[in-house]
Amino acid sequence: MCADTPDFARALKEAGLRVTQQRVTVMSVLMDCGDHPNADEVLARAKGVDDSISLATVYRTLASLEEAGIIRKLAIENAPARYESTPAAEHDHIVDIDTGEVIEIASDEINLLREKIVQQLGYDIISQTTLIRARKRG
Amino acid sequence: MCADTPDFARALKEAGLRVTQQRVTVMSVLMDCGDHPNADEVLARAKGVDDSISLATVYRTLASLEEAGIIRKLAIENAPARYESTPAAEHDHIVDIDTGEVIEIASDEINLLREKIVQQLGYDIISQTTLIRARKRG
DNA sequence: TTTCGTGCAAAAATTTTGCACAAGC
DNA sequence: GCTTGTGCAAAATTTTTGCACGAAA
Numbered sequence: 473m474c475a476d477t478p479d480f481a482r483a484l485k486e487a488g489l490r491v492t493q494q495r496v497t498v499m500s501v502l503m504d505c506g507d508h509p510n511a512d513e514v515l516a517r518a519k520g521v522d523d524s525i526s527l528a529t530v531y532r533t534l535a536s537l538e539e540a541g542i543i544r545k546l547a548i549e550n551a552p553a554r555y556e557s558t559p560a561a562e563h564d565h566i567v568d569i570d571t572g573e574v575i576e577i578a579s580d581e582i583n584l585l586r587e588k589i590v591q592q593l594g595y596d597i598i599s600q601t602t603l604i605r606a607r608k609r610g
Numbered sequence: 611m612c613a614d615t616p617d618f619a620r621a622l623k624e625a626g627l628r629v630t631q632q633r634v635t636v637m638s639v640l641m642d643c644g645d646h647p648n649a650d651e652v653l654a655r656a657k658g659v660d661d662s663i664s665l666a667t668v669y670r671t672l673a674s675l676e677e678a679g680i681i682r683k684l685a686i687e688n689a690p691a692r693y694e695s696t697p698a699a700e701h702d703h704i705v706d707i708d709t710g711e712v713i714e715i716a717s718d719e720i721n722l723l724r725e726k727i728v729q730q731l732g733y734d735i736i737s738q739t740t741l742i743r744a745r746k747r748g
Numbered sequence: 749t750t751t752c753g754t755g756c757a758a759a760a761a762t763t764t765t766g767c768a769c770a771a772g773c
Numbered sequence: 774g775c776t777t778g779t780g781c782a783a784a785a786t787t788t789t790t791g792c793a794c795g796a797a798a
């Protein structure tokens with residue numbers, strides 16, 4: 473599911489970004505196929521790899537990677553933004569309102585439907601995010 | 611499209627909230643069927659009705675009304691949260707990335723589809739929001 | 749009259765930025 | 774060597790909170 477030999481340096485170069493240790497570190501944290509960390513959590517994990525990295529750099533790196541389309545930012549109600557590596561297949565997110573856990577769900581059909589509607593309105597989709605706040609049954 | 615004789619006091623009582631001038635003012639601003647103002651904008655409009663209202667009260671009122679399900683909060687990337695009166699029919703939002711304008715689109719089919727998927731995962735939907743960042747074509 | 753809401757100002761939380769230095773190309 | 778990125782600390786932005794007073798029930 474994860475790329476087994478991820479070449480972060482190459483991805484950065486292709487995006488026209490300078491290859492720095494900090495950017496590679498942040499990428500490795502986010503590409504590590506797990507959850508959807510916020511900036512603080514990215515910093516904490518990055519510090520595990522490179523203790524000298526700063527929060528300012530994390531924010532700047534997240535912004536650059538987002539702009540390059542390498543990662544995605546999820547705006548969440550009443551909580552700091554979370555980040556994920558840009559998924560190959562589009563998906564939506566369930567936020568468990570009790571645990572805060574974020575679960576991904578596939579949404580191919582949904583997105584096709586939506587794309588059609590948006591196109592009809594004369595818009596081109598740049599990005600889209602669905603957040604479903606939900607509670608586990610029973 | 612808008613309720614023609616909105617009884618904000620009644621809605622507040624039914625939600626178990628005390629009826630204050632400030633809450634009625636904020637409700638009237640948000641029920642006024644227009645766009646999706648952020649807290650600052652709500653304050654500015656509310657001041658048109660009652661100049662003494664404060665930003666702190668606006669935030670507290672927005673939080674109460676949201677908790678009561680009367681209004682909804684939209685978390686937006688790289689921008690302050692926006693608010694809307696809870697819609698009768700669920701809809702998604704397009705954010706025009708050039709103008710910041712927010713456009714509503716119907717999403718009944720989409721939501722049915724999504725609800726089915728979420729149910730299958732053992733969750734009940736509390737609320738859902740879709741934000742589509744898009745750019746006007748041509 | 750008792751409880752709850754409000755305004756103000758101060759604080760918290762998250763994110764951004766100026767500047768001097770370090771690192772990439 | 775020139776350009777860009779980084780760390781630090783300070784600032785900007787958005788949102789929350791303590792407290793004394795005022796309004797609602």
